[in-house]
Amino acid sequence: MLLSRRNLIRSAASVAIAAPSLQLLAGCAEPERPSVNRRVSSLALNPDPKGLLDLAPGLAYTVISRTGDKMADGFVEPAAHDGMAAFPVEGDPDRCLLVRNHELSPGAEASSAFGADGAGAAAIASRIYDHTPGGRPNPGGATTVLVDLRNLRAERTHLSLAGTIRNCAGGPTPWGSWLSCEETETNPGLVATKHHGFVFEVPAAGGLADPVPLTGLGRFAHEACAVDPATGIVYLSEDTGDSLFYRFLPNARGELAKGGRLQAMAFVVKSGADTRNWDPAAGIYLPNVAQEVRWIDLDHVDAPDADLRQRGRAKGAAIFARGEGLAFALEASGSAVYFACTSGGPAKLGQVWRYRPSLHEGTSREADAPGTMSLFVESHADSEFDMVDNIVASPRGELIMCEDGGGDQFVRAVAPDGLIYPIARNADAGKSEFAGCCFSPDGRVLFANIQRPGITLAITGDWAALRRNAKAAA
Numbered sequence: 001m002l003l004s005r006r007n008l009i010r011s012a013a014s015v016a017i018a019a020p021s022l023q024l025l026a027g028c029a030e031p032e033r034p035s036v037n038r039r040v041s042s043l044a045l046n047p048d049p050k051g052l053l054d055l056a057p058g059l060a061y062t063v064i065s066r067t068g069d070k071m072a073d074g075f076v077e078p079a080a081h082d083g084m085a086a087f088p089v090e091g092d093p094d095r096c097l098l099v100r101n102h103e104l105s106p107g108a109e110a111s112s113a114f115g116a117d118g119a120g121a122a123a124i125a126s127r128i129y130d131h132t133p134g135g136r137p138n139p140g141g142a143t144t145v146l147v148d149l150r151n152l153r154a155e156r157t158h159l160s161l162a163g164t165i166r167n168c169a170g171g172p173t174p175w176g177s178w179l180s181c182e183e184t185e186t187n188p189g190l191v192a193t194k195h196h197g198f199v200f201e202v203p204a205a206g207g208l209a210d211p212v213p214l215t216g217l218g219r220f221a222h223e224a225c226a227v228d229p230a231t232g233i234v235y236l237s238e239d240t241g242d243s244l245f246y247r248f249l250p251n252a253r254g255e256l257a258k259g260g261r262l263q264a265m266a267f268v269v270k271s272g273a274d275t276r277n278w279d280p281a282a283g284i285y286l287p288n289v290a291q292e293v294r295w296i297d298l299d300h301v302d303a304p305d306a307d308l309r310q311r312g313r314a315k316g317a318a319i320f321a322r323g324e325g326l327a328f329a330l331e332a333s334g335s336a337v338y339f340a341c342t343s344g345g346p347a348k349l350g351q352v353w354r355y356r357p358s359l360h361e362g363t364s365r366e367a368d369a370p371g372t373m374s375l376f377v378e379s380h381a382d383s384e385f386d387m388v389d390n391i392v393a394s395p396r397g398e399l400i401m402c403e404d405g406g407g408d409q410f411v412r413a414v415a416p417d418g419l420i421y422p423i424a425r426n427a428d429a430g431k432s433e434f435a436g437c438c439f440s441p442d443g444r445v446l447f448a449n450i451q452r453p454g455i456t457l458a459i460t461g462d463w464a465a466l467r468r469n470a471k472a473a474a
Contacts, residue, residue: 113159181236183221404433
């Protein structure tokens with residue numbers, strides 16, 4: 001039976017304990033987030049003498065694991081750490097499980113779990129989704145890390161998805177699994193024997209997952225997923241310059257392999273709306289102006305011709321500028337789905353949009369009270385944020401943003417009162433992007449990845465004091 005939104009809000013605290021993807025809901029149920037006015041704190045970060053991670057005052061970091069570390073299953077930790085989520089360990093509040101993607105494409109086999117020679121891959125051949133025509137496993141996939149939260153140490157790491165391509169982001173489910181997304185539309189040919197561009201489900205508490213593509217969720221350049229715990233509906237973003245915003249209505253809640261309906265979002269008042277704010281002639285969208293939406297059914301969603309977004313646009317779907325991270329949050333007025341558009345806005349420095357689901361989301365009564373979409377924040381200078389990528393809601397109500405811009409890379413926060421402030425800066429000369437920010441089940445630890453060469457970190461400190469200091473420096 002589906003929960004009503006009113007009951008979900010009432011029981012947020014109990015749900016937060018039950019499911020990792022909902023751990024943030026109770027903390028987000030505070031006064032409504034305002035339209036962000038781009039008020040930026042001048043809070044200075046402390047330089048790291050090790051040259052890895054500059055942090056806001058009062059914060060500290062610990063390296064959990066790195067590319068090349070030996071894993072418990074005999075393989076090596078792959079490179080290109082990307083999207084990630086933290087899951088509780090049943091009956092053990094002192095530990096959590098991190099499931100993380102590795103955004104590796106054909107040609108990066110030497111950086112995969114199997115190494116350049118594919119050592120050991122034959123022993124798990126039935127669990128590898130695809131190989132190159134030459135027989136080498138495709139290098140993408142996911143790994144799982146058991147973390148001791150008392151000393152922030154990795155106790156065990158293992159491969160949990162293998163043989164995929166360019167696993168970028170994804171999202172946790174309320175039933176304890178990670179949805180790992182392929183950001184590709186690779187066809188069988190020189191580097192693969194199967195179609196790629198699918199979502200795969202990885203149980204957090206399991207071993208190496210059966211690599212079953214969830215074809216009902218569509219074939220496109222997937223970026224991220226967010227699951228509404230009240231309905232089981234999955235929202236999906238797409239990383240292209242003319243991407244769509246999707247939702248999947250499952251036939252059976254929590255059983256995505258049983259199929260459902262994939263839909264694309266359109267504005268009620270303007271068919272084929274261009275939300276990117278690149279061209280005034282196409283229309284300019286201002287923050288906090290809600291647009292009622294409708295959802296368009298899509299067919300042939302396995303899209304062997306990789307034309308799903310073109311067909312959706314032809315039916316009137318709105319387009320976005322490189323849809324990336326997704327975050328589900330429960331706020332005072334109900335639930336919200338935030339999603340990042342990396343190159344949106346006149347400066348092409350990024351946008352964050354906010355979707356508020358209908359009270360009758362996904363039902364025949366949805367048109368009586370349509371969901372709404374509004375621009376939450378848009379960057380006009382890289383001091384605000386520079387190409388926001390992965391995002392997550394914090395237990396204290398902030399929206400945490402990972403950057404993937406052209407210069408210095410930051411993790412930043414947007415507070416409920418609209419203040420933008422820095423949390424961390426990649427101090428390494430390589431200036432690689434941040435990815436995969438997520439909080440431990442108890443909300444105390446912020447985990448983050450630096451994609452190259454591939455590092456998972458734990459950041460701790462007094463988060464409430466950080467916000468106070470950032471406000472004082474504004």
